Amino acid sequence: MNTSTTPVIPWQETIFTTLKQGGIQQVAYVPDAGHAHVIRRVQADPDMRDIVLTTEEEGVALAAGAWLGGQRAALLMQSSGVGNCVNMFSLLRSCRFPFLTLVTMRGEYAEFNNWQCPMGQATQGALELMGITVLRASTPEEVEDLVGAAVDAAFEGGQQVAVLLSQRLIGRKKWIRQ
Amino acid sequence: MSTSPAITKATIERRAFVADLLKACPQALVITGLGSPTYDVFAAGDSANHFYLWGAMGGTTAMGLGLALAQPERPVLIVTGDGEQLMGMGSLATAAAQQPQNLSIVVLDNGHFGETGMQRSHTSLGTRLADVAKACGVSHAQEVFSENELPALAQRINARSGMLLAQVHIRQDEIPRVLPSRDGVYLKNRFREALGFPC
Numbered sequence: 430m431n432t433s434t435t436p437v438i439p440w441q442e443t444i445f446t447t448l449k450q451g452g453i454q455q456v457a458y459v460p461d462a463g464h465a466h467v468i469r470r471v472q473a474d475p476d477m478r479d480i481v482l483t484t485e486e487e488g489v490a491l492a493a494g495a496w497l498g499g500q501r502a503a504l505l506m507q508s509s510g511v512g513n514c515v516n517m518f519s520l521l522r523s524c525r526f527p528f529l530t531l532v533t534m535r536g537e538y539a540e541f542n543n544w545q546c547p548m549g550q551a552t553q554g555a556l557e558l559m560g561i562t563v564l565r566a567s568t569p570e571e572v573e574d575l576v577g578a579a580v581d582a583a584f585e586g587g588q589q590v591a592v593l594l595s596q597r598l599i600g601r602k603k604w605i606r607q
Numbered sequence: 608m609s610t611s612p613a614i615t616k617a618t619i620e621r622r623a624f625v626a627d628l629l630k631a632c633p634q635a636l637v638i639t640g641l642g643s644p645t646y647d648v649f650a651a652g653d654s655a656n657h658f659y660l661w662g663a664m665g666g667t668t669a670m671g672l673g674l675a676l677a678q679p680e681r682p683v684l685i686v687t688g689d690g691e692q693l694m695g696m697g698s699l700a701t702a703a704a705q706q707p708q709n710l711s712i713v714v715l716d717n718g719h720f721g722e723t724g725m726q727r728s729h730t731s732l733g734t735r736l737a738d739v740a741k742a743c744g745v746s747h748a749q750e751v752f753s754e755n756e757l758p759a760l761a762q763r764i765n766a767r768s769g770m771l772l773a774q775v776h777i778r779q780d781e782i783p784r785v786l787p788s789r790d791g792v793y794l795k796n797r798f799r800e801a802l803g804f805p806c
Contacts, residue, residue, distance in 0.1 A: 454677075455673060455676055480701065480705060482697075483697030483700055483701055484697055487669035490673070491670065491672055493663075494638070494674035495673035496795075497636075497673070497674050497798050498678040498802065499799070499804045502673060516663075516664075517665075517666055519662050520791075523791040524791030524795045525791070
C-alpha cells in the first residue's frame with residue numbers, strides 16, 4: 430500500500446507506464462523527489478527491479494551489464510549526478526551500448542540553492558560532449574511522447590539518450606515543511 | 608607507511624590461478640577489470656563468454672550486477688584488481704543490497720597499481736577489502752592465500768548460493784601482457800550472440 434499523502438502527478442505516472450511498456454526491467458537510481466513516484470511504482474512491480482546506487486556512474490555500468498545479459502535498464506538521476514558519470518559514459522560509446530537516462534533538472538528555474546547551479550547549467554553540455562543525445566521535457570504534455578521516443582531510440586536504435594525533465598516541469602521546491 | 612604483511616607474504620601466481628579458476632567454472636559469464644586481470648583471463652583462453660574491459664575503471668561490480676540480475680541461471684564472475692575494486696567500493700554496497708545469488712568477485716590483490724608503475728594501493732596501506740565487502744553486506748567474503756583454496760572457491764562460484772568476494776593475495780610479478788581485442792562492439796555482440804540475443 431502506498432501510504433504516502435503525496436498526490437500522484439500524472440506525468441510521473443506516464444513515465445512509469447512508458448518504461449514498463451518499453452520493457453525496462455532494471456531501474457537504477459540515486460533518488461530525487463521528481464523520480465519518487467516512478468521509484469515507488471517500480472518497487473511495487475514484480476517484473477521490475479529497483480536498484481539504489483551509491484553514485485550515478487554505477488548505473489551506467491549496470492545498464493551495460495543488463496544489456497549484455499539481455500535486459501533493458503534505465504537510470505534515474507538528478508542533474509548533479511550527470512557530472513559523476515562522465516568517464517563511465519566512455520563505456521557506452523566504446524561498445525555502442527543502448528542507454529536511457531531520465532534526468533531531473535536543478536539549477537535552472539527558480540533555484541533557491543545556488544550550489545546546484547554550476548552542474549545544473551553544465552548538464553546538457555556534459556551529456557552532449559560525451560556523445561549522448563539530449564531531449565528536454567518542459568511541459569507535462571510532452572513527457573509521454575519524449576520518453577517513448579527515447580526508449581525507442583535507445584533500445585531499437587542503439588542510441589544513448591537522456592531526457593531532461595526541466596525544473597519548471599517539476600515545480601518549485603518547497604523549502605519549509607508544513 | 609609499511610606494506611601490509613598479507614601483501615609481502617603472498618605466494619599465488621596470478622596467471623596460473625586465473626587459468627585454473629576459469630577451467631573450474633566453465634559455465635561462468637566473465638567480466639574483467641582493466642589492466643592485468645583482462646590479460647590474465649585472455650591468456651587463459653578466449654571465449655565469447657568473456658567481456659574484457661579496457662576502461663570503465665570502477666565499473667566492474669555494477670556491470671556484473673546488471674548482468675547477474677539479467678542472467679540468474681548463470682554464475683557471473685568478475686575478475687579484477689585491487690585498484691579497480693577500490694575505485695568502485697560503493698558498488699559493493701549497491702550489489703550487496705540486491706543480494707544477487709550468482710555474482711562473484713575475484714579481486715587479484717597485489718597491493719599495487721600494476722599498469723602504471725607499481726605504486727602502492729590502499730590495500731598495501733591498511734584497507735582490508737574482504738572486510739569492506741563483509742561490512743557492505745556481501746554474504747560471503749574471504750581472503751585467499753593459497754592455490755589449495757581454489758577448488759572450494761570455484762565450488763561456491765558455481766553453486767550460485769550468494770554474493771561472494773574473494774580477495775586473492777597474488778605475488779607482485781610483472782608478467783608480459785597478452786592483449787585481447789579492444790573492439791568493444793565486437794566483444795559486446797559476440798557475448799550477446801552466445802546467450803542467444805540479437806546483436
